[in-house]
Amino acid sequence: MNITSLQSHILKGEELSPGSTGDFTWILSAISLAAKAIAAKVRMARIEDVLGDHGGSNVHGETQQKLDVIANDILMTCLGNRPSVAVVASEEDDQPTILRRDSEGGKYCVVFDPLDGSSNLDVSVGVGTIFSILRNDPSIHGAVETLCQTGRKQVAAGYVLYGSSTVFVLTTGRGVDMFVLDSTIGSFVLVKSQLQVPTTGKTYSVNEAYRDTFPDGFRRYLDWAHQNGYSSRYIGSMVADVHRTLLKGGVFLYPPTKKNPEGKLRLMYEANPMAMIMEQAGGKALTASTTPVSSIMDIKPTAIHQRTSVILGSADEVDAVTRHLKQ
Numbered sequence: 001m002n003i004t005s006l007q008s009h010i011l012k013g014e015e016l017s018p019g020s021t022g023d024f025t026w027i028l029s030a031i032s033l034a035a036k037a038i039a040a041k042v043r044m045a046r047i048e049d050v051l052g053d054h055g056g057s058n059v060h061g062e063t064q065q066k067l068d069v070i071a072n073d074i075l076m077t078c079l080g081n082r083p084s085v086a087v088v089a090s091e092e093d094d095q096p097t098i099l100r101r102d103s104e105g106g107k108y109c110v111v112f113d114p115l116d117g118s119s120n121l122d123v124s125v126g127v128g129t130i131f132s133i134l135r136n137d138p139s140i141h142g143a144v145e146t147l148c149q150t151g152r153k154q155v156a157a158g159y160v161l162y163g164s165s166t167v168f169v170l171t172t173g174r175g176v177d178m179f180v181l182d183s184t185i186g187s188f189v190l191v192k193s194q195l196q197v198p199t200t201g202k203t204y205s206v207n208e209a210y211r212d213t214f215p216d217g218f219r220r221y222l223d224w225a226h227q228n229g230y231s232s233r234y235i236g237s238m239v240a241d242v243h244r245t246l247l248k249g250g251v252f253l254y255p256p257t258k259k260n261p262e263g264k265l266r267l268m269y270e271a272n273p274m275a276m277i278m279e280q281a282g283g284k285a286l287t288a289s290t291t292p293v294s295s296i297m298d299i300k301p302t303a304i305h306q307r308t309s310v311i312l313g314s315a316d317e318v319d320a321v322t323r324h325l326k327q
């Protein structure tokens with residue numbers, strides 16, 4: 001039996017990059033270590049009594065779950081120990097954290113949502129960690145300015161789904177690979193290399209309760225989908241919804257709504273990493289927050305916690321949505 005661990009897979013990738021120093025590998029290994037620790041916490045949450053509200057709210061005014069805070073601390077600790085990380089930013093923290101100044105090195109920045117979908121935790125629904133790795137440009141001053149790069153500049157992106165199994169999906173810009181945590185050996189094991197999203201899939205994933213507040217084009221698309229034999233699946237955890245879309249095909253949508261006219265999802269640590277994964281898997285990832293719609297990864301961020309609308313998934317299904325937006 002040929003077992004490839006995440007670690008050995010990354011090291012193999014490093015061999016393909018001449019002059020590589022291993023710094024990047026260390027960062028991915030920190031994220032993998034954090035993911036194992038978070039997975040263990042999620043599994044034990046009810047027993048260890050760490051479910052429920054933390055008592056505070058994050059920068060978005062959302063109630064923080066105890067596990068949001070725990071997952072954030074785990075990632076901060078694991079990444080903080082890596083000398084190649086200059087700046088980190090998290091959904092849970094108002095401001096980015098500068099770990100190392102210019103003279104102290106630090107080639108990379110990491111932005112992440114430590115525990116996405118955490119309002120689903122109490123009912124044991126899948127939740128996830130989403131991350132994006134960017135280069136640090138020491139000539140740019142200020143953590144926010146350093147981080148506000150388009151998604152096209154991501155060096156790597158990925159997510160970890162804490163579901164019925166713990167799945168690590170990663171792209172370093174050379175396709176998408178999927179690993180599953182084998183808890184008997186404590187390693188993420190490669191289960192699928194060069195993952196491709198099916199070109200079509202008659203499933204749409206959206207919170208249809210907000211339909212009346214979607215722009216007309218999205219309502220037209222939903223009418224069309226209803227008339228054309230589509231099925232609906234919506235978990236309310238982006239990682240779980242995107243993972244299903246990646247494996248089975250279809251489209252995941254978070255349109256502008258009356259409550260969130262720019263869309264609800266965060267550009268830098270939700271939309272951009274998922275967009276990179278989708279595009280690397282042969283799918284599409286667009287935003288309707290621009291006119292006309294454009295690629296999520298072409299948006300130039302102006303703030304760390306900026307929001308965007310999202311249309312991503314199978315190429316043909318994303319096209320079917322945008323056809324209805326144009327009418």
Ligand code: AFP
Pocket residue numbers: 062115116117118119120207236237238239241264265
């Ligand atoms: P929580 O982390 O607060 O549960 O939010 C999850 C999320 O950001 C994303 O994972 C979901 O796709 C989206 O919100 C669900 O939003 P709605 O509840 O508005 O459908």
